[in-house]
Amino acid sequence: MKEINLHDIDDIALGASLLGAGGGGDPYIGKLMTIHSIREHGPVKVLDPEEIPDDALVAPIAMMGAPTVMTEKGIGVTEYKALYELVSAYCGKEIYAFMPLEVGGINSLIPIAAAAQLEIPVVDADGMGRAFPELQMMTFAIGGSAATPMALTDEKGNSAIINTITNKWAEDIARAITMTCGAAVSVSLYWVTGKQIKEYAVKNTLSQSAELGKTIRTIKNREEGTPEENFFRETGGYKLFKGKIMDVSRETRGAFNFGKITFEGIGEYKNRVAEVEFQNENLLAKVDGEIVATVPDLICLVDSETFTPVTTDALKYGKRVYVIGLKCVDLWRTEKGLELVGPQYFGCDTEYIPVEIRSKGGNI
């Protein structure tokens, strides 16, 4: 992937929604903004991590807060320029490229829109390889990088730069600022060098998103096999369950959406039940009471007919879905990685066992 043009946006949004593991929100407003930015400024140059000079300054950017709020309060007219200027001034060095902080419906698109507006490249990588609910949950943190200095800007013109002693403090202070500024702001953190990206980024997740999106979009056009077979083969996903959403319980605690989805099996899963627990993103999946996948592996829901990803904010009674497991990157499976994003960090009382073992290869 050398550049991102208008026709790539839908696929990237679709694939990123799958990798968002339930999080990342509805990409609709992000798509509009990205399309508008590319129309105005032209295609965005995409850099493979290996192409970046070791000492180049790369700023991961994202929106922080509630994706639904963006549709109400607008975003993106001045924030990214403000971020660019804040970070460049603070570092005494111009930003070489933007990069996604995480993969997700909105947060994969925002860096593309911002890069278009500033006419700089975007890096084909991110710091999570999926979406996670908290700022300290970055592969760069495994490499010892700190979240701060971190810049925040809102659509009104307010901004902040924070410096904290731990990444958890950055999360807490940034969250407080976000809530005060109306529940959604633009942020840049984990300012990294080309060298750090080569060592600790999750690579090529923009092109992976585009490919997954294309797979989903065209899954019914194959000449051989069923769409289901083709989908699992092409995505590398493990089939954890197929069922109908029977219940969704939700609870907002702090700045997060917690909840549990209950499924009743259909097809070969008839008379069986499943549950998925989430905190913004899906954390843990159980079938008939047995755990079949946990964070940091990706637990994703897709519509059983269209294979479109279903995020936690679009759950509906009666919707028929596949529950899918995808392997997370190896960095998350290290001791340091599991400290940051293992099931126990999220309060799930279980050890991490990789999804390929938990799910018995998807043949449950």
Next chain:
Amino acid sequence: MKEINLHDIDDIALGASLLGAGGGGDPYIGKLMTIHSIREHGPVKVLDPEEIPDDALVAPIAMMGAPTVMTEKGIGVTEYKALYELVSAYCGKEIYAFMPLEVGGINSLIPIAAAAQLEIPVVDADGMGRAFPELQMMTFAIGGSAATPMALTDEKGNSAIINTITNKWAEDIARAITMTCGAAVSVSLYWVTGKQIKEYAVKNTLSQSAELGKTIRTIKNREEGTPEENFFRETGGYKLFKGKIMDVSRETRGAFNFGKITFEGIGEYKNRVAEVEFQNENLLAKVDGEIVATVPDLICLVDSETFTPVTTDALKYGKRVYVIGLKCVDLWRTEKGLELVGPQYFGCDTEYIPVEIRSKGGNI
């Protein structure tokens, strides 16, 4: 006043507590810190506003949050150096002097302690001439100065610089950061030049505090007159009431302490009643239902025996006090001043009428 030495601290704290108008908290911890800093670094040079070069950078500093928290979490080992470095780096210019943001038990002392630690002078002035509960309530704001850029540091090592479109946004975002960092942080805002201080600061409030403190400390040593007569003559205060505290109602809303004090008259006020409403600082005083003083004039309580100021966090049933009115500076009596800190801003349904008229010269 050319310098501040150990023996000046008690008087400044005492006088500043009076000018704090009920706010500013217990200066005990501020005194300890200031004494310690002067012992270690020597006396602090005091600058008259007229002595400051027009282009010198002066940083008003203060603690923001709940004064009571300071006694628990400690303060002052690294925050002021961090503030000094943050502000100097941001402005590309070393800070020439610190200055109090407001007059009050703790916030008059903190800039002295900080100036001692950094071995720079402190300016004999402040930005309120009293204490007020919100950041935008500064005489510099009348002159068009903005609160931001504003720096915040905590005792753990976290810091932030914020830039906002209005002073009210600065208040809101800084308040959110303060609450997250444990309800008390050190702040520097309204970074001003020598010229701005000459035009819009409330001048000589450190020396005024020291003199008022000395008056209170020695009020019983006069050869002529009663202590009461001498106190009102020497302080220029208007006697609004003398009574016993019968009731204190308190309510914490947002980051503020709201409340009402009810008094039963003693002495010449026997069989009369009074009320004082407060939001951190005293806002409005009524005697027998008639308003006798409102913000921005100062409404102060002092012990009827010792003339020691009684702050809103030290109110106790049965305490006998004078309720005193003191004229605020003329800047607050302008149209712009009253917009910021007039009775109506605080939700009191009345026009501002100066205390010397409201109180009929203290002969109610």
